[in-house]
Amino acid sequence: MAKAATLPERERGVCCPPTIKVRPERVEGTTEILKALADPTRLQMAIALRDADQPVCVCDFTATFDLSQPTVSHHMARLREAGLVEVTKKGIWSFYRLRSDLPLGARRILEALG
């Protein structure tokens, strides 16, 4: 991550396209994860799930954030569609936790947060 202090010498009309080393499919996947986390509510939900030692039920999030229940449910659905969390129903409650088979890339991003 070191940067040269000097600026490159350039010639008019000649550009130097940087090499994109990330595979396109990976770009798309990473973007989806970032979009799922790029919301204050979902970010806090994801961090809470990451740090929780037990699955968290939806009513807890509804009690935590000043949002309507459908909105909380909507955010959980987005985290689920992004492949970040999984849900287990027990009685009336829905318990969420981070997916156990979380890809390494997703795990690294989650651990970089907070």
Add this chain to the structure above:
Amino acid sequence: MAKAATLPERERGVCCPPTIKVRPERVEGTTEILKALADPTRLQMAIALRDADQPVCVCDFTATFDLSQPTVSHHMARLREAGLVEVTKKGIWSFYRLRSDLPLGARRILEALG
């Protein structure tokens, strides 16, 4: 990041709001960074800048991505407004690089990508 396999026992009408340990201001800042990175083009731009050993000029990105020049300029502006990159003008060219005084949180997220 370990999860208990068993689900908590719950009682109707009683919720257990998880403790949010992240400071609200930090949530907002992190969200802004994630929103800035949650686009395929900007993600690749940021990774390219992170891995570049020299500042990259805008025309290089314009040549790399199949997007109009205003769109590329717009994306660079968003990365700049998020505090991720800084620009130095030299002659006709604008060279971008990661901000030298990047906060630790932003740096950790960037290094978790790709």
Add this chain to the structure above:
DNA sequence: ACAACGCATTGACGGTTGTCAATGGGTATG
């Protein structure tokens, strides 16, 4: 002076997003 280049800004457009009210379905309790 004039033309060419690099880049930012503006305006406009369709698509996406965050939010809520209303509704419905499933599960436990009286």
Add this chain to the structure above:
DNA sequence: CATACCCATTGACAACCGTCAATGCGTTGT
């Protein structure tokens, strides 16, 4: 059965986002 609770889905709406065409401005070369 009836009620209360938990949760997901739908529909609607304003706000935001990604993109391009057009324009403007500063710099360089002829």
